Amino acid sequence: MLHRQKQKYCKQCRLKMLHVRDEIHHRTYVIHGFLSVVTCMLWVIPGAVIIGIQQNLLRWRCQVCGKAN
Numbered sequence: 001m002l003h004r005q006k007q008k009y010c011k012q013c014r015l016k017m018l019h020v021r022d023e024i025h026h027r028t029y030v031i032h033g034f035l036s037v038v039t040c041m042l043w044v045i046p047g048a049v050i051i052g053i054q055q056n057l058l059r060w061r062c063q064v065c066g067k068a069n
């Protein structure tokens, strides 16, 4: 996973704060797609769940208060 940082406005701190986001490597999605085809789409459901969880991780989080903005 890639760790990215960015200056963003935080609604909780009401200031521009440093935010962090974990980015999933594009390869992860390719592997899910490949496994889905190989295992006759059995990976679609767990894959969708994993991607759903990852979408939550993709939000920018304030480093000070931890709020997702």
Ligand SMILES: [Zn+2]
Binding pocket: 010, 011, 012, 013, 014, 017, 062, 063, 064, 065, 066, 067
């Ligand atoms: Zn904050």
